[in-house]
Amino acid sequence: MEKIKTDLLVIGGGSGGLSVAAGAAQMGASVVLLEGHKMGGDCLNYGCVPSKALLSEAKAAFAKGRAPAKAYEAAKDHVRAVINTIAPHDSVERFEGLGVRVIEAYGTFTGAETVQAGDYEISARRIVIATGSSPLVPPIPGLESVPYETNETIFELRERPERLLIIGGGPIGMEMAQAHQRLGSQVTVIEGAKALGKDDPEAATVLIERLRNEGIVIEEDALAAEIRGEAGAIEVEAKDGRIFKGTHLLMAVGRKANTDKLNLEAAGIEPTKTGIKVDASLKTTNRRVYAIGDVAGGMQFTHVAGYHAGIVIRSALFGLPAKAKHSHIPWATYTAPELAQVGLTEAGARAQHGDKLEVVRFEYAGNDRAIAEGQTTGFIKVMIVKGRPVGATIVGHQAGELINTWALALANNMKMSQIAAMVAPYPTIGEINKRVAGAYFSPRLFESKMIKRVVSAVQRFLP
Known part of the structure; x- marks a missing residue:
């Protein structure tokens, strides 16, 4: 059995693991990556990429009327073509070109700092578990x-x-x-x-x-x-x-974390019902081992795994304090209309903030671009506490794109006045974000007796 020593061992070649491996290798660390199945993981092969490709073809078929029998086969051809186009970016060859040693085998812990994969035994200064999740199949009789x-x-x-x-x-x-x-x-x-x-x-x-x-x-x-x-x-x-x-x-x-092959007990790593126990720094109960993405037992989204990768790189490579927070993480359902959320929902915000909460909304039917394109179904509502958004809900055309503004706002603790100061090109669906900010300030400006008195006084003194 060949023994390998490395700075960083990454178990799992999905989105999170690939991000860690690529970043660490390009910054000068020696990196070994283990993947026993398909590079790119669930997102590329079975999740985000094929599902959005299929939805795209379905949208096109729907626009033309009832889909002919061969539309389904054509849609699946499109799905395969999209996967094949993206796959080289996640390939073994590309990562080896970045300086990562890729071993195509599953990893099993044999000790606190050692993992066996095929004919290799790898010891590492730091280990990242990024094994993702699989479909949950409940034990329904029959x-x-x-x-x-x-x-x-x-x-x-x-x-x-x-x-x-x-x-x-x-x-x-x-x-x-x-x-x-x-x-x-x-x-x-x-x-x-x-x-x-x-x-x-x-x-x-x-x-x-x-x-x-x-x-x-x-x-x-x-x-x-x-x-x-x-x-x-x-x-x-x-x-x-x-x-x-x-x-x-x-x-x-639903989904279940992929931990069965890891032999966590041998490394002193504590599992949970939903994955692996981690602290705010994404460290497991073995302080040399991190868990990221779906296997960490929290929000199961590809972009969360990518976010976790950045946390781990700062901590494992530079020794800097880095903690993950999830209050600013958005998610979306890519149906038509789309449904997107970041931060607290209205119910969650009311439970947490009570009377301090203000909720403002704006309907798609009030947006000129939505009217022009026949996309007037839906609304945005923003939950606000002391002038700062704490959550946003959007259902409607391009909701997954519009939510980005509010994810930025929550990540940077921005004020509603900063959103209102944005100038959006006309006519765009994106104006909805500015208009809902306007809905927050309009009562303060147009219904305020104080503002009216000030304007009246100023007008008397102007030449």
Whole structure:
């Protein structure tokens, strides 16, 4: 067995691990990267990239009317082409070119500072666990004998499902529901609680109504109790007796951290129910080992893994104090309309700030560009405490783009006056951000008796 010593060992070649490895190698550290499956991880191969590519093709098909049978195959060809275009950026060859030693094998801890991967034993000054997550498949009676898809298999499906059942009404379930409905499938979403239950309920309602108007059946409070049937004839029975029939089944109920192969106990690393226990610096209970991204057990987004990578680089390479915070991390569901959030929702802000909270909103119907493009469904609302935003909710066209402004504001503790000072080009959807800031200041300016008295006094003295 070959023994390797290195400054930094990264376990996992997904977005977070690749960011750490690339940054550390280019800054002069010796780096070993382990990846036992596919470089690029879930995001490139089974998640963000293929799902957005499929949604793009579905949008185009929807604009032309009902999708022909071959539209589904063409959409899958597009998905594969997009993955193949991006893949070289995440390839073994590229990272070896950056100076990273890439070992294509899974890593298993054999001690506090050592990991075995294939025929190699690696010891490192610092280790980063970036193994990501996998689809969670709950133990529903009968599921073990029925064929089903997950996000790791659905993008390889070539034949369009005639009637697709989706268990799970979160972002993944809703994105796949709209994509498949627009590509000609009949889709039923089966949700055990409330669809999009982690989002602002007012905003979620706007999106759910649109999906239902497109023909998607969304069944809430329908906890799956039993699954039966065979390929082409599947039934899901809810706890309350409702029965849903379809030709295909997609499981989209959540994700679980990938820790099974790591042998965490050998390294003195404490696991949790959702992943690995970390402190604010993303260090595990073994102070030489970090955990980032999905496996850290928090927000499961690609951009969070990238953010964590920056924290680790500052800490592990430069020895600088660096702590992760998540109050400024945005997220989005890329349906049409899109749904985006950063910071506190209205309910969360009211619970935390009480009477100090102000909520301002602006409707898409008041935006000239939205009117011109027929995209008037939706709204933005911003939660404000003492003149500073603490959260923003957007549902509507390009919500995932618009939320960037508010993520910037929260990350830098900006005031609403700074947002109001921005000049947006006319006509753009982005004016919505400025207009909602105007909605905050308008009552203070136009309804203030003091302001009116000051203006009246000044006018008397002007020449």
